[in-house]
Amino acid sequence: MRFIIVLTLSITSLFAYAQFVTGNADTKPSPGTIKQQSNPKPMLGLPPLIIPVDNPQTQAKIELGNKLFHDKRFSIDGTVSCSNCHDDNKAFTDNLPVSLGNNGKFGTRNAPTVINAAYNKVQFWDGREPDLESQSKQPLINPVEHGLSDYKPLLTIVQTDPEYVTAFKSVFNINEKAITMDYVAKAIASFERTVLSGNSAFDRYYFKGDKTALSEAQMRGLQVFLGQGRCVSCHVIENDQALFTDSKFHNIGIGINQIQQDVPKLAEAFLAAKNKGANVDISVLSDKKSSELGRFAVTDVLSEVGAFKTPTLRDIELTAPYMHDGSLKNLNDVVKHYNNGGVTKVGDPVNPYLSGGIRPLKLDNNQIDDLVAFLKALTGSKAANLAAKEN
Amino acid sequence: MSTINNSRRNFIKHSGIALLGSSLPISLVELAFAETTQNFSFAYISDSHIQHIKGAEFVRNWDQGLKRAVAEANLLTPKPDFVIFGGDLAQLGTKEELDHGAEMLSALSPKVHHVMGEHDYYLDLGEYWEKLFGPQYYSFDHKGVHFVVLNSIRTYDEWTYKRWPTNVQRMAEMAGLDNPNGSPFMVGDEQRKWLKADLAKIPKTTPVVVFSHSPLQKIYKGWNFWTEDAEQIQAMLKPFKQASVIYGHVHQIQYNQIGNISFNSVMATAWPWPYPQAYAQAEQYLPKLTVPMNRADPFFERDATGWQFINMANGRVDMHFSLDSNNSRTVGFNKSKKRPEDTVYPSEAKRTAPQTHY
The missing domain is CATH 1.10.760.10 (Cytochrome c-like domain)
Structure with missing residues (x-):
């Protein structure tokens, strides 16, 4: 009997751990409340697009998202917008090996295109966020990307800039004080859901x-x-x-090939740090070698070392x-x-x-x-x- | 159900299982096994079937299977106390194959104990293998557990010594499944005599774990999922309060309980076998099969292969299977039911149906 009790205990704690790892799961609407609608007429070669019912597409919201996506003020040095690395004129990438963030800092990974990201089942190269809404919040507060230490400076801008105040009012019917990151993320996600490619x-x-x-x-x-x-x-x-x-x-043998010898020490140190509460998003974009652990850094599954989406x-x-x-x-x-x-x-x-x-x-x-x-x-x-x- | 929620749920579920199955962050191990210093873990890698083509060329697929298991076992936290290699390192028992396999295994950081498989044995009857890995049967003690390694894949002397014109043919005949020229595996008189003497020195309250290549129970004779003198070995283990047998050879997950003896199989790193039709000759010994083995996806060479790490908690064996591209599985000893049990597929109602779309 003791075995079963011990097992139950450890499963409970493991699930708690997994919740912790997924980070902002708590700030999302509870599972089961989101239903979906789809775009009935997709482009040739694309499936119907699934859109969360709690974030329907409207023209005004898409335009607001577009504006937020291109606003360089949402960064520590006023130079970094989403479009720096996801440039509309470069197929929503930056044509650099790895992305350039604030104050000349480089990350560890190649900017994935926003094109058709609306269809992704998980976001980022290692799938550490489940959807566009949660993904869009991360780069803003990553030290090598937009570099904000928290969302306050961004919220101050959208709550005081008259254009944003008017836009949020018309899109979400909320007053300036009620503008939170969830609304910002929803607008950005809505814009990104229009960045599609088909009919090739x-x-x-x-x-x-x-x-x-x-x-x-x-x-x-x-x-x-x-x-x-x-x-x-x-x-x-x-x-x-x-x-x-x-x-x-x-x-597929990219990145990991160069650090094969380091993997045992690296994996152990990474797990220990993560267990003590280290932020995966920051670790993998700041440290080249940790980055190469790939999906393993998110799931701890040994067979996913060096695996990417x-x-x-x-x-x-x-x-x-x-x-x-x-x-x-x-x-x-x-x-x-x-x-x-x-x-x-x-x-x-x-x-x-x-x-x-x-x-x-x-x-x-x-x-x-x-x-x-x-x-x-x-x-x-x-x-x-x-x-x-x-x- | 939305895709978005689905993916998050899977994500969490997947993480949970994975943590349980193939890596245990340090604090969680303390939580689960804080009580006694006698608890420890070891890794088990088996059935790699390293196959020589010519010159320096070996079958890449089998090489990758063993390399992956070795690399993953080296990532375990905390480190396993030792590693068992469960036999069939080679495919046709040649020096080239055994050397190449030994070279890959040398990357393991813990000490490795070896078990003889028939693919290692029937070319030179274990002569070169012994030079590399030591005696064919032996025992050792570790943190209060008595471990025994048997060479369970010997057979009748007449078959071994008198029937075949060449050693190469003898090896080839024993390597085949459903081969009318084959012969049933057995531990044999010499080792049984040694085992009796070895176990006589051990208190009956000491947990005993036996490693063999073939199952020390009778499952299916045509594939030698079988040991001819299994009952006699079982009789020697009967007086012990806690006895476990862990075997390779079958390339699939099996578990069973006979009296006081728990039986667990391990996965192969090379390829999976499907479950054979149950052999009806000895009905009471049929192992309880859990989930029918899905056909391996031919695109992913590592599908349905894997390795395992084993927790010894209070003298009982608790198997964690690390299965590439598949969910990890755990077969633990259920103390109330007094038998091993798959923690993911415990009852018929909770089983995953076999896939039918291939």
């Missing part, structure tokens, strides 16, 4: 049967993508839509450099990394935590070129227009 050449070919949409090389590349390249197993294409992600976490491939042509640490300059290098079975340079040691799906692909150079050509067929109509405007 691939979509017209695959879902509409337009045989002229892809070039010969791109059609051959699609076959590599579906077959010998094994890409589709994680970058999923469904019968009627394609988000190009399985929403899972995989160790499968990103979408839509608009991938526009979001260089690649991978969670921005270590690969172009798509050719990315494909070669996979072709080598999870090592960037042939002959480098394979890391022991490598996901079981990653193995040498034996693609020749023509197949690699075709695959890269195919990836460039995933640029959406909206982004394509942006790119055209730039040129």
Whole structure:
């Protein structure tokens, strides 16, 4: 009997621990109260978008979110807005290996695009936040990003700037004193839910049967993508839509390969620090080596060491450099990394935590070129227009 | 149910199970096992089947399975007191395979105790293996527990010494499943005599844990999930208040209770076996199977493989299975029911249905 009691005790404390790790879970509406509505007419190639019923899309809210997203005042030195790293003109990334925050500080990870983030089942490379609302609050108070020590300076601005006061009043019907971070986050999330990409050449070919949409090389590349390249197993294409992600976490031999020897000490120290209350969001963006622990830093699951979320491939042509640490300059290098079975340079040691799906692909150079050509067929109509405007 | 809430719930649930299964932050261990200094943990890695192709080439998949288990075991906090390697390090018992496997195992920080598997044995009857890892059967004591290692995969002398024109053929015949030319595993007279003498020195109140490669119970003869003289070994363990047998070979999770003896299997790092059709010859010994083994996803080479760490709490074995890309599982000793029990799938009503979409 004693075993059972002990077990019950430890499970209870483990759940309490997990709650603690997820952080702001308490500030969210209680589970089960949120229902969803969806956008009935998604773009070609995209599934219906799920929108929380407690944060419906309105034009005014989207515009407010857009303004908040671009406001540089929400940072310790007045230079950092969300759009610094998620730049509308750079496919909502910054085209840097890792992001530049306040006072010239760099983080540890490549800015993931906001494009189609509305579809993500969890947010951030390691999935440490569940949705756009909770995600949007974190960078503001991370020391290497916006760098605010708390939300007060931001709230003071939105509660006193007449434009914001009017906007929050019209969107949420609240007085300036009632403006909290939850409302700010909801508006930002609403804006982000409009940043979508679909209707690419691939979509017209695959879902509409337009045989002229892809070039010969791109059609051959699609076959590599579906077959010998094994890409589709994680970058999923469904019968009627394609988000190009399985929403899972995989160790593909990026970042972790360089710190293999340090992992045992690093993991132990990280767990001990986390157990004493260290903030995961701050730790992983401030320390390069801790960052490479990946999903393990969030879940403590040994088999998730060095694992990161499968990103979408839509608009991938526009979001260089690649991978969670921005270590690969172009798509050719990315494909070669996979072709080598999870090592960037042939002959480098394979890391022991490598996901079981990653193995040498034996693609020749023509197949690699075709695959890269195919990836460039995933640029959406909206982004394509942006790119055209730039040129 | 919204996707958003779902994901958070899964997230929390997943974290909870994971913490229980494959890593225990220090304070939580203290909470669970604060009472006695006799409680400790060890890791168990088994059935890696390292396979030589030619030259310096080995089957990458099996290599990765063993490397992953070793790397993960090194991350355990607190550190396990020792590691058991449960046998079948090699596929065809060659020097190359055993050397390559030993090299990968040398990365483990705790001391490793080895168990002989049939894939290690039937080429040279354990000669090279002994040079690397020591005697084929032995015992040791650790923090109040008596541990016994048996070579349970020997067989009749006539089969071993007189039937096969070459050692290579002997190895190949024993490696096959459902092979009419095979022969049932057994511990044999020599070791049983030694075991009797070894156990005679141990007080009956001392917890005893036996490591063998094959199950010391009769499950399915065609795959040698079987030890011919299992009943005789069980009779020797019967006088002890707490006895446990932990075995490899089956590449799947099994647990059973026969009288005072708890039986637990361990997972393979190489590949999973499905559960065989129950063998009806000895009905009372059938282990209670929990969840039908799902077919492994062929894309993810590590699917349905894993390793385990084991807590010894008050002389009882408590198995934590670390299963890559799958939820961790724990089979602990239920004191009220006096038998091992899967903490995730304890009753038929709570079982997860096998997947049908592949």
